[in-house]
Structures are given as structure tokens and as C-alpha cells.
Amino acid sequence: MKMRLLTIVLCWQVTILGFAQTTVKGFVQNQSGEAVFAANVFIKSSPTHGTTTNFDGYFELMVNNLTDTLVVSYIAYQRQTIALQLVDVSKELTVALIPSTQLVDELVVTASKPISNDVAITEMKRLEDVYLSPVAQGDFLKAITILATSTNTDETANPSLRASNPDRSRVVLNGVPIYNPVRASNLNNQGFFSLFNTEIIENQYVYASNPPLTYGNTSAGLVDLQTQQKLNANQLQLSTTLASTGFLWSQQLKNKETFFQLYGNHQFSEAFVGIQSEKLPNINTFQTTDLGLNFRTKIGKNASFNSYNYAITEQFEGISELFTYKGLASGNNRRFFTVNNYRCYTNNGKGLLSIDNGISLSEPTYQFGNTQSNQHTTSVYNSINYKWQIQSNAKLQFGITYDYQQHSFNDTIARYYFAIDPTAPTDLVSATVNNHLLEAYAYNKWDISKKWMLTSGLRTNVPNNGQVQHWSSQLGLKYKLNRKHSLLLSSGHYHNYSVPNFFNRNYQLLSSFQAALDYAFANTSNETNINAAIYFKEERGQQTEDGLFFTNKTNTLGVELFVEHYFSRYFKATFANSFIHQRIYQNELSFKGNYDMLYFVKASLLYNHPKLASIALTYITRPGSPYTAIVGGVRDTPVAAYRPMFSTHINGLNYRAYHRLDISCSRYFKLNNQHALVAFLTLNNVLDTRNQQQIQHNFNYTSTHFDFYQLRTLFFGLVWEMNP
Amino acid sequence: MFYLSLFLFCIVACSPNPKANANIGMATVAYNNQLAIDTPSAILKGIEKNINTAFVECIITNNSEPLQTLQTQLAALYDQKSQNIIQYWRAYLLYYQAIYHLQTNENKAAEKATDKAINLLSDLDNKNSEDYALLSLLQGFSIQFKGMRAMFIASSVKKNAKKAIALDGANPRGYFVYGNSDFYTPEKYGGGKEVETYLLKAIALPSQAVENSYLPSWGVEEAYELLVRWYIKKEDWTAAKQYYQQGIEAYPDSYQLNQLAGKLVGK
Numbered sequence: 001m002k003m004r005l006l007t008i009v010l011c012w013q014v015t016i017l018g019f020a021q022t023t024v025k026g027f028v029q030n031q032s033g034e035a036v037f038a039a040n041v042f043i044k045s046s047p048t049h050g051t052t053t054n055f056d057g058y059f060e061l062m063v064n065n066l067t068d069t070l071v072v073s074y075i076a077y078q079r080q081t082i083a084l085q086l087v088d089v090s091k092e093l094t095v096a097l098i099p100s101t102q103l104v105d106e107l108v109v110t111a112s113k114p115i116s117n118d119v120a121i122t123e124m125k126r127l128e129d130v131y132l133s134p135v136a137q138g139d140f141l142k143a144i145t146i147l148a149t150s151t152n153t154d155e156t157a158n159p160s161l162r163a164s165n166p167d168r169s170r171v172v173l174n175g176v177p178i179y180n181p182v183r184a185s186n187l188n189n190q191g192f193f194s195l196f197n198t199e200i201i202e203n204q205y206v207y208a209s210n211p212p213l214t215y216g217n218t219s220a221g222l223v224d225l226q227t228q229q230k231l232n233a234n235q236l237q238l239s240t241t242l243a244s245t246g247f248l249w250s251q252q253l254k255n256k257e258t259f260f261q262l263y264g265n266h267q268f269s270e271a272f273v274g275i276q277s278e279k280l281p282n283i284n285t286f287q288t289t290d291l292g293l294n295f296r297t298k299i300g301k302n303a304s305f306n307s308y309n310y311a312i313t314e315q316f317e318g319i320s321e322l323f324t325y326k327g328l329a330s331g332n333n334r335r336f337f338t339v340n341n342y343r344c345y346t347n348n349g350k351g352l353l354s355i356d357n358g359i360s361l362s363e364p365t366y367q368f369g370n371t372q373s374n375q376h377t378t379s380v381y382n383s384i385n386y387k388w389q390i391q392s393n394a395k396l397q398f399g400i401t402y403d404y405q406q407h408s409f410n411d412t413i414a415r416y417y418f419a420i421d422p423t424a425p426t427d428l429v430s431a432t433v434n435n436h437l438l439e440a441y442a443y444n445k446w447d448i449s450k451k452w453m454l455t456s457g458l459r460t461n462v463p464n465n466g467q468v469q470h471w472s473s474q475l476g477l478k479y480k481l482n483r484k485h486s487l488l489l490s491s492g493h494y495h496n497y498s499v500p501n502f503f504n505r506n507y508q509l510l511s512s513f514q515a516a517l518d519y520a521f522a523n524t525s526n527e528t529n530i531n532a533a534i535y536f537k538e539e540r541g542q543q544t545e546d547g548l549f550f551t552n553k554t555n556t557l558g559v560e561l562f563v564e565h566y567f568s569r570y571f572k573a574t575f576a577n578s579f580i581h582q583r584i585y586q587n588e589l590s591f592k593g594n595y596d597m598l599y600f601v602k603a604s605l606l607y608n609h610p611k612l613a614s615i616a617l618t619y620i621t622r623p624g625s626p627y628t629a630i631v632g633g634v635r636d637t638p639v640a641a642y643r644p645m646f647s648t649h650i651n652g653l654n655y656r657a658y659h660r661l662d663i664s665c666s667r668y669f670k671l672n673n674q675h676a677l678v679a680f681l682t683l684n685n686v687l688d689t690r691n692q693q694q695i696q697h698n699f700n701y702t703s704t705h706f707d708f709y710q711l712r713t714l715f716f717g718l719v720w721e722m723n724p
Numbered sequence: 725m726f727y728l729s730l731f732l733f734c735i736v737a738c739s740p741n742p743k744a745n746a747n748i749g750m751a752t753v754a755y756n757n758q759l760a761i762d763t764p765s766a767i768l769k770g771i772e773k774n775i776n777t778a779f780v781e782c783i784i785t786n787n788s789e790p791l792q793t794l795q796t797q798l799a800a801l802y803d804q805k806s807q808n809i810i811q812y813w814r815a816y817l818l819y820y821q822a823i824y825h826l827q828t829n830e831n832k833a834a835e836k837a838t839d840k841a842i843n844l845l846s847d848l849d850n851k852n853s854e855d856y857a858l859l860s861l862l863q864g865f866s867i868q869f870k871g872m873r874a875m876f877i878a879s880s881v882k883k884n885a886k887k888a889i890a891l892d893g894a895n896p897r898g899y900f901v902y903g904n905s906d907f908y909t910p911e912k913y914g915g916g917k918e919v920e921t922y923l924l925k926a927i928a929l930p931s932q933a934v935e936n937s938y939l940p941s942w943g944v945e946e947a948y949e950l951l952v953r954w955y956i957k958k959e960d961w962t963a964a965k966q967y968y969q970q971g972i973e974a975y976p977d978s979y980q981l982n983q984l985a986g987k988l989v990g991k
Contacts (some may be wrong), residue, residue, distance in 0.1 A: 233913035569871030
């Protein structure tokens with residue numbers, strides 16, 4: 001009886017306790033201890049019976065049943081549950097919300113970008129910066145030439161950045177350097193296009209100076225190309241132009257991240273040269289055939305493998321002139337390269353392990369006068385890198401790179417450099433040189449605050465085969481005034497080895513000290529973008545100027561401005577200008593540098609209406625390049641040729657000012673849901689300006705004439721696209 | 725036509741909806757009876773509905789003041805309390821200001837308001853699922869103003885929608901904006917393949933996991949409407965009718981859904 005009475009009393013007390021109205025008070029904070037506003041606070045058994053926190057993070061909730069569970073939730077935070085029986089509800093509760101697991105995809109996207117992307121002067125994307133570029137003609141490397149940072153004076157796609165010799169800069173594809181990245185580079189110096197199919201490439205980062213030390217062997221700038229990581233749609237393209245036919249087949253395999261892209265082109269000169277032979281006086285024929293395959297696959301959830309393979313054969317024949325000899329020049333090249341990348345995300349996307357491999361083989365030959373060159377080059381590149389997000393605001397990347405190059409020369413060269421006639425005496429040169437460049441690096445990026453960011457890098461080689469140990473180092477400080485304005489102050493000391501060539505068969509160690517202040521303005525609605533910079537470089541190391549003179553130091557001071565403005569929905573105008581003061585040094589003597597220019601203006605106007613057409617005008621002007629005069633010739637009797645007498649004032653004269661106006665237009669025709677046609681036409685050098693490229697002389701140097709850059713030429717074609 | 729539809733939809737959205745009112749009523753009882761609502765936060769209570777109401781008032785009176793007044797209040801509130809949620813609603817309100825400007829043929833002002841809204845959201849630190857969903861919606865909306873720049877923006881629209889989904893798989897707005905983006909992406913660029921999947925997911929989710937009048941609830945009704953339009957486009961009349969029926973049951977006063985009825989008659 002007593003027991004029954006006790007049970008009834010206890011039940012009554014529990015019931016009273018359970019149904020007593022109690023006000024639960026509390027404070028909700030995030031991981032930083034800050035108040036969370038509008039967090040949901042409710043009773044588990046009755047989600048509609050709840051409240052929200054106020055601006056200061058506080059809440060009060062009337063609770064009927066203290067045996068229930070309190071739930072606190074908010075967007076992007078893990079739901080917190082509190083058994084009310086286990087807490088003292090008479091006191092204020094403090095609930096700390098824990099962020100939901102960070103977005104893995106976002107981390108992967110962030111991680112897949114280069115650690116140095118914030119200090120890239122320009123990031124170029126396929127659609128907006130290449131296909132819609134007035135100068136790119138659909139080529140990534142050519143797209144750079146519209147920027148103020150590009151100082152190409154030779155109309156090729158091989159990038160020259162901020163007045164440095166292209167040999168000092170590097171082009172890397174998926175982290176692997178591609179030496180000499182242009183096709184037909186021997187075609188009278190007209191390396192029209194890069195080796196990279198634009199459909200394969202997704203992004204391009206341009207480091208005009210102070211190249212990030214995640215990459216080595218560059219003492220000027222860097223162009224970092226990255227292949228597509230996703231293929232959004234299958235596509236077949238067939239193209240035919242005045243000088244080529246080609247195809248591209250893009251096919252998903254399992255999903256967007258596993259796919260292949262196969263392409264091939266055959267270039268021929270008959271029609272292109274045939275209809276405008278008077279405008280191409282130095283080109284007889286050319287022919288290239290290439291085949292490329294890019295394959296990418298995702299391995300499990302966190303890894304991927306990409307393999308890009310490319311082969312090309314090139315033949316050309318034209319007229320060349322050197323000193324007093326003018327005659328047929330011909331060349332061939334067979335080239336193959338493969339770039340393979342393995343990427344693996346670790347530690348929930350906070351780490352990225354990358355292993356890169358590249359192999360390149362080429363066999364260029366060249367014949368001109370009494371000169372014959374047969375080369376064989378082999379490059380092997382391997383690297384292992386790890387990028388680690390140490391904290392939310394700090395990243396570290398470190399790695400080891402091995403860059404092996406071998407150049408074999410079997411050349412017949414003129415015994416007297418000025419006697420090129422086929423009957424003039426020659427010497428045989430047979431040599432094989434190689435260079436093992438084994439380096440280690442570390443690169444750090446630290447977001448000090450929302451406005452300030454610091455980057456630093458250190459790189460050194462492991463000396464072998466007589467190399468000296470060199471240390472490259474750099475610092476970058478970026479200040480984001482607001483979302484529109486930013487400043488980047490960067491400086492560093494860099495090293496690279498020159499690529500051996502016909503004139504200089506050695507790997508020369510080159511170095512530079514660089515300092516640059518870059519300003520960027522980006523209108524948030526993308527209407528106007530401005531980039532301005534002032535930079536200084538001191539470049540050291542022996543380099544040849546036009547194969548004639550050696551210099552051992554170059555000092556460059558440059559100021560540049562680039563403005564891009566969109567207006568009236570369908571128009572875009574760009575303007576770029578550079579002032580470059582450059583001196584080259586031969587020991588104690590100094591002369592005007594090849595890039596010394598008071599102005600280098602590039603202006604473009606683009607009209608692009610998706611339903612009508614795209615029309616672009618591009619105008620480039622600059623002073624003529626400097627050259628060294630030949631003041632006369634002295635007959636060298638044993639050789640039966642005149643030896644040139646060079647002016648002692650190197651680069652004392654300038655060619656005439658350079659002007660070039662190009663027009664290009666294209667139109668997209670949608671035939672139906674699966675088929676489309678793109679027609680394009682380009683008229684280069686519309687005004688047919690005879691821009692002097694190279695001074696030439698008669699047999700005894702008593703009269704002169706000039707070779708010219710590309711005259712007015714027409715190019716057109718059709719691309720048929722099918723989306724199966 | 726799209727904006728006219730959107731305008732009319734908004735009018736309807738603000739008109740009495742028994743089911744919605746029932747929900748709001750329940751929430752009102754639950755939340756309003758509680759103690760700790762301070763003055764500054766009062767402006768955010770039922771903010772989505774208030775913005776819709778202000779928008780309709782603007783249209784009826786042909787005067788932007790109601791939205792502008794609310795915008796000023798939110799800006800002043802943000803000066804006091806720098807909370808992301810305030811910026812979210814400022815951006816949402818700017819979206820409606822942009823639609824209003826389109827109605828009054830002030831395209832430049834509409835573009836400016838959209839850009840400002842995008843900037844507000846882009847500037848937020850630690851964006852959450854709702855921020856990304858609205859950002860994606862706004863970026864998609866801005867494409868009409870951008871001429872040749874449209875294609876550059878399109879990729880961001882899907883990226884941000886995916887982030888919204890990845891951060892909160894139960895947020896129907898993430899699925900809606902992704903489906904919406906895929907709907908308008910040309911097939912040539914891989915569009916149209918995921919519309920159905922994402923919109924079906926959007927309509928399967930509650931507009932809010934826990935009712936909260938400070939937080940967004942848009943997206944599900946819009947997903948129904950777009951899904952029906954998708955099936956009409958594909959001439960899948962059975963599915964179109966099925967989801968029209970479901971949608972109209974959930975949102976009987978939806979102007980946009982009702983507009984589709986005529987296209988389904990006799991199919």
C-alpha cells in the first residue's frame with residue numbers, strides 16, 4: 001500500500017515537474033564566439049514551437065516539458081541538440097554552433113588553382129579572353145599580345161614579357177615547361193600560332209614579371225596554361241580554312257570529368273600563298289600536320305589523371321637573306337611531347353599532391369647557303385609537389401623538380417660568319433650538350449587580413465656537372481583597397497638557363513633582379529578594367545643580340561597601362577601603352593636595348609552581337625626596333641666575300657615606326673539544335689604598311705634594302721560544329 | 725513577358741493564400757509569443773513577405789518609394805548590426821527594385837540595382853547556402869543586361885548554385901537556381917540535361933527546414949512552374965499535367981502556374 005502511495009506521489013511530482021512552464025534562456029554563438037542572429041531554437045518534439053535568436057544572439061523560449069530536447073540550428077552550422085534534463089535551465093545556456101563540414105567541392109576548386117594565382121597579372125579564360133579577343137585568332141598565346149605586358153616585336157606567338165628576351169620566359173602546360181611553344185617557328189621567324197589547341201585549354205595565367213617560384217628556370221615571366229578539368233558537352237568540329245583542314249572530337253566517357261579530346265590539322269600553303277604571293281615574297285611553301293590527344297579521368301573521389309600528347313611534322317621552304325647572301329632556305333621538324341599529371345586531394349581537400357611528367361623530342365633541320373643544321377633535342381621533366389592549406393588564411397606549397405635537357409648538334413656551319421654562299425668554306429660541328437636541373441622550392445601565401453596578402457618563395461638547385469648553386473627568392477605584398485582597387489608590390493631574384501641554339505650551343509646561366517608595382521582596377525560590374533604598372537629589371541648573363549653581339553647585362557625600366565571598357569552592350573574597347581627605357585651592357589659599355597621604346601600602343605575595338613556578328617579592329621604602333629648599322633665592307637680575299645664593318649654604336653639606328661591595322665570578323669550560324677557553322681575572315685595589315693623588319697645589303701655593303709613584316713594578307717575559313 | 729509574369733506572380737504571391745497563411749499563422753503564434761525580439765530585428769521579421777508587398781505597392785502606385793524606404797531601413801540596420809543576413813535581404817530587395825525598374829523601362833537602373841545586389845553578396849565573408857543561391861539567381865538575372873559578357877557570367881551561375889547545394893543539401897533554392905540555370909543554358913553548351921533532376925529535387929523539399937520568418941522561403945513554387953514549362957517544352961504532357969496538379973494544390977493562387985493551364989488543356 002505504501003509502495004503504491006509512493007508511486008502515485010512520485011508520478012504526480014514528475015508530472016507537475018514535466019508540465020511546469022519554464023523559460024529557457026540562452027545565447028547562441030559561432031565558432032569565433034560571435035553572436036548568431038536568427039538561429040532557430042525549438043523543442044524537438046514540436047518544431048513549430050520555437051523562437052529565434054535576436055541580434056545579440058540571445059533567445060528565450062517557454063518550455064512545457066523539461067524532459068524534451070532543445071534544438072538550435074542555423075544555415076551552414078551543424079544542428080545542436082541539448083537534453084533539457086541534463087542542464088540547469090535556471091541558468092543561461094550558451095550554445096556554440098559548429099560550422100558544417102567545409103564544402104569539399106569548393107576546396108577542390110580552390111586547390112586546383114595555382115597557389116600563386118592572386119599575384120598573376122592577368123588570368124585569361126577561353127571564352128572571353130581568347131575567342132573574343134580581337135588579336136588572338138583563337139590562340140591562347142597570341143591573346144597575350146594585346147596586353148601592355150606583352151612586348152612582342154616579331155609578330156610571333158612566342159611570348160616576350162616586359163621587354164625580356166623570350167628565352168628568359170617560360171610557358172608551362174599543366175605545370176610542365178614547353179620549350180619553344182610555337183609552330184612553324186622557322187618559317188622566316190613567323191611562328192604564327194602556339195602548339196596548343198584552344199579547345200583543350202581552360203585557363204591561362206600570365207605572370208608578366210616576378211614568376212612564382214613554384215616554377216623554375218625562368219628569369220623573366222611565366223605563362224601558365226591549364227587544360228580543361230570538365231567537358232561540358234560532346235562535340236565534333238570540322239574546319240577548313242585557306243591554309244588548313246582539321247578536326248576536333250571531344251567526348252565524355254563516364255562523366256564530365258572523364259573524357260578525351262582528339263584533334264588533328266593539316267596546314268598547307270598552296271591556296272594561302274597562291275592568292276597573295278606578292279604579299280608573301282619570302283614564303284614558297286609550308287606544310288604541317290599535327291595530331292593531339294588529351295585524356296582526363298577521375299580516379300576515385302579525390303584523384304585525377306590527365307595526359308596530353310601531341311605530335312607535329314613541319315616543312316617549309318622560303319627565301320632568306322643574311323649578310324650578302326640571299327637564297328633558298330628550307331627546314332623540317334618532327335616533334336612530339338607528352339604531359340602527364342596526377343593530382344590527388346588529401347586531408348578533406350586541404351592538401352593537393354601533384355606529380356607531373358613531361359617528355360619532349362624534336363628533330364629540327366635547317367638548310368641555308370653553306371649552312372646545314374641537324375639537331376636532336378630531348379627534354380624530360382618530372383616534379384612532385386604538395387600544396388597544403390595550413391590554416392584558412394595560409395597555404396604552403398613545396399616540391400622538387402627535375403628538368404633534363406639534351407641538345408645534339410650535327411651542323412655544317414660557315415667558317416666565316418659573313419660568308420654564307422654555298423661555295424664558301426665550312427666547318428663541321430658535332431656536339432651534344434646536356435643540363436640536369438634538379439631544384440627544390442617552397443612557396444607560401446598568407447592572407448594577413450581581408451586587405452593584405454603576403455607571398456614568398458625560395459628555390460635552389462642541387463649543383464651537378466659544374467653548375468654553381470644559385471638561390472632564387474621572392475616576396476610579394478598585395479593590398480586590396482576594396483573590391484575595385486588593388487596594389488601588388490613584388491620583387492625577387494631569379495635564375496634560368498638559356499636554351500642552346502645554332503649560335504650559342506651552351507646552357508648559359510642567366511639571372512635577374514626584378515621589382516614591380518602593379519595596380520589593378522576592376523569595376524565590379526565588369527564594365528571597366530585597368531591595369532597599370534611600373535617595373536625595373538636588371539638581367540645578367542651572356543645573351544646574343546641577333547646572333548651577332550653578346551651582351552652581359554640589361555637594365556629595363558618600364559611603365560605600362562592597360563584599359564578595357566565595355567559599352568553599349570555589344571562593344572568592347574581596349575587600349576594599352578608601354579614606355580620602356582632599356583640599356584644593354586657589354587662589359588662597361590652601354591647601348592640602347594632592343595625594347596627601348598617611348599611608346600608601344602595597342603588599341604582594339606570589338607563589336608560582338610551573338611545573333612549578328614563579331615567584328616574587331618586592332619591597331620598596333622611603336623617605334624621601329626633598333627639595329628646596328630654596317631658602315632661598309634672589306635673584301636676578304638681568301639674567302640672571296642666582303643666582311644661587314646659594324647658601327648661601334650650598337651643599336652645606334654632604328655627602323656621606321658611600326659604600324660599595323662588588322663580587321664577580323666566572324667559569324668555564328670545555328671543550323672539546328674545539333675549543328676552550327678562559324679565563318680571567319682581576317683585581313684592582316686589592312687593598310688599594307690611596309691614595316692621594316694631587317695636591313696639587308698648588297699654584296700659589298702654599299703647599298704641597303706629591307707625585309708618587311710607581314711604585308712596585307714587575307715585569311716578565312718569555316719568551322720562546322722556538331723553536338724551529338 | 726517574363727517580367728510581366730514575374731510581376732503578376734508577385735502580386736499573387738502577396739495575395740491571400742489560405743495554406744500559406746495557415747503556416748504563417750502557426751509560425752506567428754509560435755514565434756511571436758516569445759519574448760526576446762528586440763527592436764532592430766523587427767524590420768527583418770517576415771522580411772521576404774514585406775519586400776514582396778512593397779514591390780507590389782511600387783507597381784500599383786508606379787512609385788519606387790516603398791522599396792526604397794525598406795532599403796534605407798535595411799541599410800541603416802546594417803550600419804548598426806553588420807550581419808550577413810541583412811546584406812542578403814538588401815540584395816533580395818535590390819532584385820525586386822531591378823524588376824520594378826524593368827517594368828518602368830529603366831534598364832540602366834535595373835542593371836545597376838542587380839550589379840549592386842551581386843556586389844553585396846559577393847563581398848560577404850563565409851557565404852552560406854542561401855547566399856550562394858541568391859547570388860546565383862541574381863547572376864542569372866543579370867545576364868540580360870550584359871550583352872557580350874553574358875557568356876562569362878553563365879558559368880558562375882551554375883558554380884554558385886552548386887555551392888548552395890553542397891553547403892545545404894536540404895535547401896530547395898539551391899536546386900531551383902541550378903535547374904533554372906540549366907533550363908536557360910543552350911544545349912550546345914551542355915544545358916538542358918539536368919533541369920528535370922534538380923527541379924524535382926527542389927519541389928520535394930520543404931521551403932524551410934524549420935519555419936523562420938527572418939530567413940528565405942522562396943524557390944519551391946518557382947520550381948513547380950519551371951518544371952511544368954520544361955515538360956511542356958519537351959511535350960511530355962503526362963508529366964506536365966501531373967506536376968501542374970501538384971503545384972497548383974500546393975500553391976493554388978500561383979499566377980505563373982495558373983498561366984500554364986491553358987497550354988495543358990486538351991493535351
